[in-house]
Amino acid sequence: MKLILHVWRQKNPAQAGRMVRYEANDVNPDMSMVELLDVVNEELILKSEEPIAFEHDCREGICGSCGFMINGIAHGPEAATTVCQLSMRHFKDGDELYIEPWRAKAFPIIKDLVVDRSAFDRIIEAGGYISVPTGSAPDGNVILVPKDASDRAMDAAACIGCGACVAACPNASAALFTGAKIAHLGLLPQGQPERHQRALSMVRQFNAEQFGSCTNIGECEAVCPKEIKLEVIARMNRDFIHASLS
């Protein structure tokens, strides 16, 4: 099958970017979206043009490296699917795909589809952990964890830090990402001692970066490849308010 791609090309943060049109003539329906870009890039290199820069590593939807907008949707049209797992059989011959980087002030563009997501690391650095020095832990079964708590913690912990939630949000808020970590740790008995301080520090950091605030629109949940639920944001707000009042 044949597809028309319009891809955002931008040499570096200083230069202006623009959409460039490419034709992919020999698309195999079993390919993934990033394999399609590989094929386009091979041709560009042989024509002495610079290949399209995009991030990827695991190519199985778990590392969170990949991600871009396809026709205005973060990670493209398939629910719960990163672009590295998005199979071309979801498109049909002649489709036009508009491929753009995440657009958010907090994620400045580095090149083409590659953006700087280090703000996420700084949010974790601010308190997204349990302070437990190596070697100081009690036996793993000393503190029992109800199955339900561990299952719900796991649901939240599944976040891969891809940034789609920010890209989809009209406010470019990082509430879903931040809430997911606060919920993961806050649902476990091990996470209780630092629970409120953690919420306070992480939310402060999130506000200090260039993210917007959450107005409960829900676009983030719709695009999240790991199906993180909006309720993590409610949890974050509760913990944050509790911490601010005490």
Add this chain to the structure above:
Amino acid sequence: MLLDSRAPSGPIEKLWDQARFEMKLVNPANKRKHTIIVVGSGLAGASAAATLGELGYNVKCFCFQDSPRRAHSIAAQGGINAAKNYHGDGDSVFRLFYDTLKGGDFRSREPNVYRLAQISVDIIDQCVAQGVPFAREYGGTLANRSFGGAQVSRTFYARGQTGQQLLLGAYQALERQVDSGHVQMFPRTEMLDLVVVDGHARGIVTRNLVTGRIESHAADSVVLATGGYGNVYFLSTNAKGSNCTAIWRAYKHGAAFANPCFTQIHPTCIPVSGEYQSKLTLMSESLRNDGRIWVPKKAKDKRPPNQIPEDERDYYLERRYPSFGNLVPRDVASRNAKAVCDEGRGVGETGLGVYLDFSDAIRQFGVDLVRERYGNLFEMYQRITDEDPYKVPMRIYPAMHYAMGGLWVDYFLMSTIPGLFVTGEANFSDHGANRLGASALMQGLSDGYFVLPYTVGDYIAGTKLEKIDASHSAFTRAEAGVTELTARLLGIQGRRTVDWFHRRLGKIMWDDCGMSRTAAGLESAISQIRELREEYWKDVKVAGSADDLNQSLEKAGRVADFFELGELMCLDALHRKESCGGHFREEYQTADGEAQRNDEEFSYVAAWEYKGADQAPVLHKEPLTFEYVHPSQRSYK
């Protein structure tokens, strides 16, 4: 070159205690004056960097991804072993030690493996305390499953995302140290050379992957935690960026490379579907607990699976290995899949596949239970193949997965270059010729949280190092070398892309140094690799420039190293005239086609020393002795 394992002697269960007692300590007030470089932020690197930072050292940690959280460890699915014996099913430290040594086909060092089994229990405690959401029983205790053929339930897991959760635990511990100022993180930074001064590892030279800047970093000790080299085969289950560059460049400075030919082919991966294919996806081997593997009895039988009657199917693993059946170790399962496909009985369009069938399990336990156990894996399979495994059997085929070989290290995880430590998949230490499922995560965290923090300290306390910084001439020389290599790659401007070459290299390695090997095949592989490498340096085309983000250039440097490593792997496979673990030499098999080890001649670690670009590497042997476990022929019949 001296290969002294420095393993203490005495009763095996006391060795690690004794070694720790004998180690020299660094005065706490002085720790921050010592800089330690950790290259890699996977399980091995992140755990080491976090713990060293916590101890007060000044740590610099590097990774090539945009965040340490994305290291390839994130992709591990199945689980992590630990000898907790929470189920009272007969597990113990000694049994885990025994299983690991036997699973590795008696090609690893007893004291290291024993220590690994001992530490395994502390890892679980540490990770639970960090908030890793391991699966739980209804009573709130930790759940376990049996994995990869183990006959006890010792595998801890977090759904199908164990690696992700363990890595996030380590990453968060690392970020805590970044926050406290003990660790400085350098993401999007690739190590391109090691700097050795007066025989000691004293730093690295890196390229900033965004600006292209070549930079030097000096230190008192360097830790490499850069992962495995499975991507030498081009197609593998590894992440696309996984590479051998850091360990290869250290090898060129005198770090011995051990058992490079010991690679693991995983039996349950989704088969290759086309020319464009960029990587292979692993299907967790837990599927073999309930799925039955078969092919048609007749060659070239193109009927759809549901039209092949029961008596025309060959459940070949159950037939050949009645006691282990579908749960034989990875190497055995992979080799048998290849054998039936070589006989023309493979399935799917390419004939390179076997069925993994759940229809009996669905009949027996009901679709709901099967969904509960494997739902996410079935979904993943369907996403990729567009086939529904609840209705049609899965098709699977082996794929390159893990490198047991790596840089040689002693009991203290130090390489043959003093001050250079190697950890995780990048070293050769604990898995012998074959790794058991759920043991790599255990090894990475054992090394990083519990071994290196002691042994690096011992080295620093016991070594008088001259004060140097990055202005030392050794750094300027290394920087010049790296800059020149980059310019050379960009200057060729030939007619073929890096991937074009990489695919061809991978094909040679897979055909001749993959699941089964012969002397003739290996010799031909060596000459083909040399030819292709020569062509590479004349005809490769790398786009873009040296001074900005250039992914094509990054790949080009990595593939240049893969060529050289590939040749060494073949050389090692050629010299090892026996079959053991993942290394199967067709010439050395028993009458019924099983691997035939030769302990008399090959019970040693093969450590290769680099002698220069146009010289053959020199082989050194570290003899392996077994005091506690007597080597026996593995049998899964």
